[in-house]
Amino acid sequence: MPAPLEIINARKVFRTPEGGSLTALDGVSLKLATAEFVTLLGPSGCGKTTLLRTISGFETLDAGDILIDGTAVTQLPAHRRPVNTVFQRYALFNHMSVARNVGYALEIAGRDKREIRTRVGEMLELVGLTGLEKRTISQLSGGQQQRVALARALAGKPKLLLLDEPLSALDKNLRQKMQQELKALQRELGIGFVFVTHDQEEALTMSDRIAVLAHGQIQQIGAPSQLYQSPANLFTADFLGESNLLPVALDGQSARIGDGQGFAAARPAGAATLLLRPEALGLARPQGPALSFTGVIRETYYTGKDHQVALETPAFGTLHALLRSGSTPLDLGAELTLHAPADDLHLIDEVAP
Amino acid sequence: MLRRLLSLYGLLFFVFIYAPILLVVIYSFNANTLNMMIWDGFTLDWYRQIFGMETSITQSATYVDSTDQLYAAVRTSLIVAFSTSAFSTVFGTALALAVARYRFRLAGFYRTMMMVPMIMPDIVLGIALLIFFITIGMNLSLLTIIIGQSTFLISYVFVTVSARLAEFDTSVEEASADLGATPAQTFRKVTLPGIAPGILGGWLLSFIISMDDLVITYFIAGTGNTTLPIHIWGMLRRGIKPEINAIATLMLLFTLVIAAIGLYFRSRRQK
Ligand SMILES: Nc1ncnc2c1ncn2[C@@H]1O[C@H](COP(=O)(O)OP(=O)(O)OP(=O)(O)O)[C@@H](O)[C@H]1O
Ligand SMILES: [Mg+2]
Numbered sequence: 001m002p003a004p005l006e007i008i009n010a011r012k013v014f015r016t017p018e019g020g021s022l023t024a025l026d027g028v029s030l031k032l033a034t035a036e037f038v039t040l041l042g043p044s045g046c047g048k049t050t051l052l053r054t055i056s057g058f059e060t061l062d063a064g065d066i067l068i069d070g071t072a073v074t075q076l077p078a079h080r081r082p083v084n085t086v087f088q089r090y091a092l093f094n095h096m097s098v099a100r101n102v103g104y105a106l107e108i109a110g111r112d113k114r115e116i117r118t119r120v121g122e123m124l125e126l127v128g129l130t131g132l133e134k135r136t137i138s139q140l141s142g143g144q145q146q147r148v149a150l151a152r153a154l155a156g157k158p159k160l161l162l163l164d165e166p167l168s169a170l171d172k173n174l175r176q177k178m179q180q181e182l183k184a185l186q187r188e189l190g191i192g193f194v195f196v197t198h199d200q201e202e203a204l205t206m207s208d209r210i211a212v213l214a215h216g217q218i219q220q221i222g223a224p225s226q227l228y229q230s231p232a233n234l235f236t237a238d239f240l241g242e243s244n245l246l247p248v249a250l251d252g253q254s255a256r257i258g259d260g261q262g263f264a265a266a267r268p269a270g271a272a273t274l275l276l277r278p279e280a281l282g283l284a285r286p287q288g289p290a291l292s293f294t295g296v297i298r299e300t301y302y303t304g305k306d307h308q309v310a311l312e313t314p315a316f317g318t319l320h321a322l323l324r325s326g327s328t329p330l331d332l333g334a335e336l337t338l339h340a341p342a343d344d345l346h347l348i349d350e351v352a353p
Numbered sequence: 354m355l356r357r358l359l360s361l362y363g364l365l366f367f368v369f370i371y372a373p374i375l376l377v378v379i380y381s382f383n384a385n386t387l388n389m390m391i392w393d394g395f396t397l398d399w400y401r402q403i404f405g406m407e408t409s410i411t412q413s414a415t416y417v418d419s420t421d422q423l424y425a426a427v428r429t430s431l432i433v434a435f436s437t438s439a440f441s442t443v444f445g446t447a448l449a450l451a452v453a454r455y456r457f458r459l460a461g462f463y464r465t466m467m468m469v470p471m472i473m474p475d476i477v478l479g480i481a482l483l484i485f486f487i488t489i490g491m492n493l494s495l496l497t498i499i500i501g502q503s504t505f506l507i508s509y510v511f512v513t514v515s516a517r518l519a520e521f522d523t524s525v526e527e528a529s530a531d532l533g534a535t536p537a538q539t540f541r542k543v544t545l546p547g548i549a550p551g552i553l554g555g556w557l558l559s560f561i562i563s564m565d566d567l568v569i570t571y572f573i574a575g576t577g578n579t580t581l582p583i584h585i586w587g588m589l590r591r592g593i594k595p596e597i598n599a600i601a602t603l604m605l606l607f608t609l610v611i612a613a614i615g616l617y618f619r620s621r622r623q624k
Contacts, residue, residue, distance in 0.1 A: 056531055078530040079539075091528035095546045105532040108542075156532060 002070025004160045004192035005032040005055065010064035012050055012216075024050040026216035028064075032160075033208075035190040037183065038221075041203040042213030043239070048196045049088075051213070052162050055194065057081045069159045084153035086163040090145050092137045098124070098148055099133035105156030123151040126185070143174045150182075160192045167202065179206055200240055204228065212236045229277075234350045237275050244276040244319045245352050255347065259315035261291050263342045273348045278308070280344035281321035283328055289342040293319055300330050311336060374605065381598035389595050399599035423600070426584035430564055432495065433580060437502040438560040444503070445510025445559075446552050450544075453518040468512070470505035478505060479572030486573060493575025501573040502563050509562060510555035517551025550619050557615040561608055 012025040024047045032038055040048045053059040055066060057078030065074050073081050084105070093101050100107070102123050103116040111119075124130050127147040137145060146166060153161060166182075167175045183206050186193045197203055203210050204224045211221040212235070219239075220232045231237035237245065248255045248265075250272055255265035257274060281293070295313035302308075307330055309321045321338055323330070330336070381400070385393030398408040405420030448467065452460055470478065482501040483493075491497055525547070529539040545552075567582040574583060581604070588597055 058527055058530075078527070079533050079535055083531075085528070085531045087524055087528060089524065091522070091524040093525055093528070093543060104529070104534075108529075108532060108534045108538060152528075152532070 001034055003031050003067070004034060004036070004069055005030070005194065006065075006067040006070075007031070007051075007055070008065045008067070010051070010054060010066065011062045012047075012054060012059060013062050023216050025054070025061075025064075028213075028216070028218055030211060030218065030221070032192045032194070035186075035192060037186050037193045037195065037206060037208045039195045039197060039203040039207040039210045040213055041197060041200060041210050041239075042219075044198060046213045047216040048198070048213055049164055050216075052085070052164050052194065052196055055081075055160075056083055056085050056162055082158055083160045083162055084156060084158040086149050086153045086161065086166045088164045088166065088168065090149040092145060092148060092152070094137050096137075097133065098129070098135045098137070098140070101137065101148055102151045102155050104152060109156065119155055120151075123155045126154070127151045143170055143178070146170060146178065150185075154189070158191065160194065161186075163193065163195045165196055165198070168197070168199075175202075182206065204240070212239060214239075230346050231275065231348065234273060234348055234352060237273075237348060242278050242320055244278070244316075245348075246274040246276060246316055247352065248272050248274045248347065250347075257291065257316075263289055263291065263345060265347060267347065267349075271351045273350055273352050275346040275348055276319070276340055277344070278320045278322040280340045281319070281323070281338040282340070283323060283326060283336075283338065285339050286341040290339045291342070291345070292337055292339050294335065294337040295319065297330060297332055297334050297336055300332065309336075311338060377598050378602050378605070380595065381602045383595065383598075386595070389593075389598070399595050400603075402596050403599055403603075422579070423584060426579045426581045429495070429578055430581040433498050433502065433570075434560050434563040436499045437506055437563045438556050440499070440503050441506035441510045441559045442552060442556040445507040445555055446514050446548075448507065449511050449514035449518055453515060464515075467508050470508040471512070473505070475566075475568035479569040482569065483572045493573055493578075495578050497573045497575070498570055498578060498580070501569060502566060505569070506559040506563060509558050510552075513555035513558060514548060514551040517548045517554075521547050553618055554615055557611050561611055564608075565604070 007028055007030040010025050010028040011023070014022045014024055016022050028047075028051060030038070040051060042048055050059060054061050055068075057073070057076060057080075061074060065072055067073065068082055093104065096104070099117075099120050103120045106116045106119055120133065121130070124133065127150055129144060129147050129151070132140070132144070137148070140148065146169070149166070163182075167178050170178060179202060182193075182195075195203075195206065207224055209221055210224055210227055212219040212227065214235050220227060220236045227236060228240055231240065234245065237243050246257050248257050248271070250256075250265060250267050250269050252269045253264065253266060254262045255267070255272070255274070256262040276291075285292070293311065293313050293316070295311040297309060298312045298318065299310040300307050302325075305325065307323045307325060309323055309330060311319045311321060313319055319338070323338075328336075379392075380389045382395050382397070383389050383392055384396035384398070385391050396409075401408045403420065403423060448463075452464055452467075479501075482497075482504070486493060486497050486501075521544075525543050526539050529543045530536070534542065565582055566580075567586060570580055571583055571586070574580065579587070581600075585597060585600060588594060
C-alpha cells in the first residue's frame with residue numbers, strides 16, 4: 001500500500017516585501033505510514049503552516065516533490081488534490097447552513113441530493129452534531145463550529161487530513177475533550193492525519209510520531225516517548241518538556257560532569273551535553289550507579305501530585321526537579337540532595353553555546 | 354447646558370437640511386395655483402396633471418408641458434439608468450476583484466485612479482466627454498449618455514465593492530478550493546454570495562446617481578434625448594411650476610424605495 005503522504009526534499013523560499021528572501025522550508029522530507037497521526041511541532045514562524053499549505057496546494061514548492069497516496073501532486077492545483085484541511089479559524093461558509101457546509105465537497109463533486117443528505121447525516125453523527133443541519137454558522141458555539149469544520153473536511157473521504165492548529169481557539173477543557181475525540185476519530189477512519197500545533201503537550205498526547213521543526217528543517221522525527229527521552233539534539237531537548245542541560249567531557253569509556261562525578265559512556269572522546277529530565281531526579285539513592293546533586297531549595301511549587309523544585313547547586317546553577325510528595329520536608333532555603341540513576345541519563349552530541 | 358446646546362444645534366442642522374425638501378413635498382399638495390408659497394387647501398391636482406388626468410385647475414394656471422414629453426423623459430432616464438448601472442456594476446465589480454486579488458505592478462496607482470472620477474468636477478467631466486465624443490466622431494445619442502455616465506459610475510461601484518472585499522475573508526475561498534471546487538465554482542458559490550451586498554449596494558447607488566445626474570448628462574445628451582433631470586431643468590427655466598414639486602416628490606419617493614430595498618437586503622444578509 002502506498003504511503004498516504006510522502007514529501008521529498010521540499011524547499012520553499014519566500015520573497016519578503018522588505019526585499020530579502022526567507023527560507024521557510026529547507027529540505028524537508030517526511031513519509032507517513034498508513035493511518036498514521038503525525039504532528040508538526042515547532043516554534044512560531046518555523047514553517048509549519050507553510051509545509052501544510054504546500055501539501056494542500058496553496059503554496060508551490062521551489063524544489064522537491066509531494067506524493068499523495070503514491071501519486072505526485074506537486075504540479076496539481078489545490079482543488080485537484082485528494083486532501084482536505086481543517087483550517088485554523090475554520091473558514092466556514094457563513095452564508096450556508098451547517099448541512100450545506102458539510103456537504104460542500106459532495107455538492108461540488110456533483111453527487112445526488114439523497115446521497116449528500118445521507119452522508120451529511122453520517123458526518124454530523126460522527127462529530128456529535130446530529131439535528132443541527134438547518135442552523136447557520138453564526139448560531140453555533142466555537143466548539144460546534146470546530147466540529148462542523150472537521151465534518152466538512154471529512155465528508156469527501158480524503159486520503160489525508162491536514163489540520164492547522166484546529167484546537168487553538170478552544171478553551172482548555174473543550175480542547176482536551178477534542179484532543180481525545182480527534183485521536184479516536186483518526187483511529188476509526190484509518191486515514192493519515194498531519195496535525196500542526198505549537199502546544200507540546202497536545203503533540204505528545206495525540207501523535208504517533210512528532211516532527212520537530214525549526215528554521216524550516218525537521219530537527220527530529222519520532223515517537224513522542226523517543227523524542228522526550230532521547231532527543232537527538234539540543235533544540236528538541238529544550239523544546240519538548242523541561243530539561244536540565246549539563247556540559248560533559250567524554251574520554252572514550254566514561255563521561256564526567258563539572259564537579260568530577262562520572263558515569264560509564266562508551267562514546268568517542270570529546271565534549272557533549274547531558275540531558276537530565278526533572279523526573280529523573282529523586283530523593284532516594286538508587287541501587288546502581290547514580291549522580292548526586294546537593295544544593296539549596298530556592299523555589300517549590302505544589303502541582304497536585306508532585307512538587308516542582310528549583311535547586312541551586314554550586315557547580316551547575318539551578319536544577320529543576322519534579323519530586324513525588326513524600327515525608328521529606330521541602331522548605332525554602334533548606335539543603336537537599338537529589339539523585340539521578342545512570343540509566344535515566346541521556347547524552348546529546350552537541351555542546352550548548 | 355452644553356448638552357442642551359448641542360441638541361439644539363443638532364435640531365437646527367436637521368431643519369436646515371430637510372426643511373427645503375419638506376417644503377417641496379408640502380407645496381406639491383397645495384391647491385393655490387397662483388402663488389405656491391401660500392397654502393390654499395389640499396389637492397392632488399398637480400399629480401393628476403403630471404399623469405395627464407382630468408383636473409379642476411383652470412386653464413390660466415396650467416402650463417404647456419405635455420404629459421407625453423414627461424413620460425418620454427422618464428422612459429429615457431430609466432433606459433439610461435438600467436443600462437449604465439448594469440454596465441458599471443459588472444465592470445466596477447470586475448475591477449475591484451482584480452485590484453483586490455491580483456498583486457500586480459501599479460495596483461495602488463489603479464486604485465487611486467479609480468477614485469478620481471468621483472472627485473472630478475462634473476463640469477470638467479462633461480466637457481471632457483463632449484470633446485472626446487466629438488473628436489472620435491460619435492453622434493450624441495442615448496449611447497453617449499450611457500458610455501459617459503458609466504465612466505464615473507464604475508468608480509462608485511468599484512469603491513462600494515472594494516469596501517466589501519476588504520472585509521471579506523479570503524480563507525473561505527481557500528476552503529472551497531480545498532474541498533475540490535474549481536476557481537469558477539468557488540467564485541459562484543463562495544465569493545459572489547460573500548460580496549453580494551456590496552455589489553447590490555453599488556448597483557443601487559449607480560442607478561440612483563444615473564437617474565438624477567444633470568450636469569454631465571446635459572453636455573453629452575444631444576438634442577433628441579431628454580432625461581428626466583434635463584426635462585425638469587427645462588421646465589424650471591420657464592418658471593417654477595407647481596407640478597415640479599409633484600415630480601420632485603415622486604422622484605424622492607422612488608429613491609427612498611430603492612434605498613429601502615438596499616437596506617432590506619443588507620440587513621437580511623447580516624443576520
Ligand atoms: N506569503 C509569505 N511571504 C513571505 N513570507 C512568508 C509568507 N508566508 C510565510 N512567510 C514566512 O515564512 C515563515 C514560516 O511561516 P509559517 O506561517 O509557516 O510559520 P508557522 O510555523 O506556521 O508559525 P505559527 O506557529 O506562528 O503559525 C515565517 O517566517 C513567515 O514570516
Ligand atoms: Mg501557522
